[in-house]
Amino acid sequence: xxxxxxxAKKLAGSFLVAVLFxxxxxxxxxxxxxxxxxxxxxxxxxEADSFAIGEEIKINVINERAPSxxxxxxxxxxxxxxxxxxxxxxxxxGCKGALTPVTLPFNPDETNTFYWSGLFTWWAPxxxxxxxxxxxxxxxxxxxQFYRDKNVPVVGRPTRSQDTxxxxxxxxxxxxxxxxxxxxxxxxxxxxxxxxxVWDLLQLxxxxxxxxxxxxxxxxxxxxxxxxxxxxxxxxxxxxGVVEACTAEPVVTPLGLRLPHxxxxxxxxxxxxxxxxxxxxxALVIARDAVSxxxxxxxxxxxxxxxxxxxxxxSPGQIWCRGTVAYTDEGSELMVxxxxxxxxxxxxxxxxxxxxxxxxxxxxxxKGESFxxxxxxxxxxxxxxxxxxxxxxxxxxxxxxxxxxxxxx
Numbered sequence: 257x258x259x260x261x262x263x264a265k266k267l268a269g270s271f272l273v274a275v276l277f278x279x280x281x282x283x284x285x286x287x288x289x290x291x292x293x294x295x296x297x298x299x300x301x302x303e304a305d306s307f308a309i310g311e312e313i314k315i316n317v318i319n320e321r322a323p324s325x326x327x328x329x330x331x332x333x334x335x336x337x338x339x340x341x342x343x344x345x346x347x348x349x350g351c352k353g354a355l356t357p358v359t360l361p362f363n364p365d366e367t368n369t370f371y372w373s374g375l376f377t378w379w380a381p382x383x384x385x386x387x388x389x390x391x392x393x394x395x396x397x398x399x400x401q402f403y404r405d406k407n408v409p410v411v412g413r414p415t416r417s418q419d420t421x422x423x424x425x426x427x428x429x430x431x432x433x434x435x436x437x438x439x440x441x442x443x444x445x446x447x448x449x450x451x452x453x454v455w456d457l458l459q460l461x462x463x464x465x466x467x468x469x470x471x472x473x474x475x476x477x478x479x480x481x482x483x484x485x486x487x488x489x490x491x492x493x494x495x496x497g498v499v500e501a502c503t504a505e506p507v508v509t510p511l512g513l514r515l516p517h518x519x520x521x522x523x524x525x526x527x528x529x530x531x532x533x534x535x536x537x538x539a540l541v542i543a544r545d546a547v548s549x550x551x552x553x554x555x556x557x558x559x560x561x562x563x564x565x566x567x568x569x570x571s572p573g574q575i576w577c578r579g580t581v582a583y584t585d586e587g588s589e590l591m592v593x594x595x596x597x598x599x600x601x602x603x604x605x606x607x608x609x610x611x612x613x614x615x616x617x618x619x620x621x622x623k624g625e626s627f628x629x630x631x632x633x634x635x636x637x638x639x640x641x642x643x644x645x646x647x648x649x650x651x652x653x654x655x656x657x658x659x660x661x662x663x664x665x
Contacts, residue, residue, distance in 0.1 A: 296320025296364075300330075300400050300428040307374065309391045309435035315370045317400050319362065321424055327359035327406045330370060332377050335395040335430050335511050347515045349441040350392030353377040357385040359408040374433075380412035392438035394512020398428040437513050439477055439485075442503075446487035446521060447474045450501040453523045454491055483508040491527040499525030532603045535632060540594065543608040543628035544581055546636045548592045551612060552583060561585045589615040595625075598659065605637070605663055606630045609656055611644065625649050627656060629663030637663050 301316040317328060332355060334348035355370075357378045362368055376387040401410075402424040478486045483506025491497040501523045507515055552558055566582035566589070580593040596609040607629050614622040623644040629637040642648035655661040 298400075298424060298426040300398050300426045302398065302428050302431055304431070305429070306432040306434055309374065309393065309433050311374050313372045313374055313398075315372060315398055315428070317362070317368045317370065317426070319364055319400075319402060319424060319426070322362055322364035322402055322422070323404055324364065325404070325406065326362050326364065326422065327403050327408060328362040328368070328400050329359045329403070329408075329410045330355045330372070331399040331401065333397045333399050333427070334514075335397060337509065337511060337514055346517065348392075348394065349513055349515065350394070350438050351377045351379075351388035351390055352396075353379045353388065354411050357409060357411040359403050359406065359410060361406055362402065378411045383413040385409075385411040390438060391433060391435070392513060393433055393435045394437070394514075395430050395432050395510065397430050399425065400427070401425045437508065439513065442485060442507060442513065442515065443474055443477055443487065445515075446477070446485070446501040446503075447489070449521050449523050450487060450489040450499045450525075453499050453501070453525055454489065454527075482506055491525070497525060497527035499523060499527075532599075535603065536599075536606070538634055539606040539630040540597070540608060542630050542634050542636060543606070544592055544594070544610060546628050546630075546639055547610050547612060547626040547641075548581060548583070548590060551590055551592075551614065555583075555588055555590060555614065555616070557583050557585055557588065557590065559583075563589075566591070587615070587617045589613075596656070598656070604632045607656065607661055607663060609653075625652065627652050627661065629661070 296319070298319045298321060299317075301318070303314050307313050315330060317330075319328070322328075332352050334350075334352055336346050336348070355372050355377060360370065374391075376389045378385050379388050380386065402422045403420045404422055405420045408420055475487055475489060478488065480486060480502070484503050485507065486500055486502040489499045489501075491499060501521055504520050504522045505516065507513060507520070549559075552561070561583040563582045563584040566584060567580050580591070582592075583590045591613045593611055594608060595611050598607045599605070607627065610626045610628065612622075612624050612626065613620070625642050625644050627638075627640045629639075631637055640652055642652055652661075
């Protein structure tokens, strides 16, 4: 009897195919778990359609497809408007996210019941899991995502959640969290836009303290109905008038507060100059000259050395162009600029914070700061000078910001 041996190359090829088949099957088995089930019910059930913020919520989760040894994480998701795909994005102020920072054990052979306190969710703004407790009323869903391993961290970094996530998830029917809607984010956005409008309208030199006060003093929202809101702000100091920032489309709906992507705020307003504008102009020039003239004398320069090309503003007739002045001559330069200013309540006293920069032979010789008080009659009441960054300058800064500078008392 003749024995026919199989071809060695064919045998080797068949062996490799078999090994590859076993390897792929083992990978799939690890990916889905040893007891993966291709069919079965997956659902998330709640006992009611409405809960108060802070009320405990019972959540039943069923997944007959889950492999043994798997786990689940539950997420609180805000329901977004139907046109979210057209707008591209909506934001929902207030807490949302994972109900636990790691996955919870799950048994596929029974209904798994979880209890959420309704008091906080988990997020990671700085890569470390922290709780979020600032809830806002609105419409939400509970989303269940399954993993093949246990105790998988899903919030913060590092995380291996993507490596072990299963293609298995379910979402509850929508439900309402009842209570107060947190309007602070909308209020801050409207206030910020109103202050920016005031700044563009006034165009005053570096009045950061004045604008900071306006930014911090936030008026209440006005409900126009239909989900539209406005915030009104008075124009401060040298001008009179009001600015109104409003939502151009409804932002409060049955879903809660939903802020659209892009510009959804319109701002309108009108300001008129008061009698203090000319006083401000004169006081600013007097304060600036009170600082620059003595320095020019020590540098051997005069007002005739003024170099408008070195000044940042090209429109001398405007208020904000009086903020910076420059004097130059053959490698020497003096630059004086207004950094901030304040005025007393009755507009009888003006306080200006100025900085000066001296160059000689194109090299910096001195950097300093000056605080100058000018009264309504144009008289300089006080000049306080200090080297920039010195302890004396820090003390003067503090007195300026706290409004304890001598001439304002």
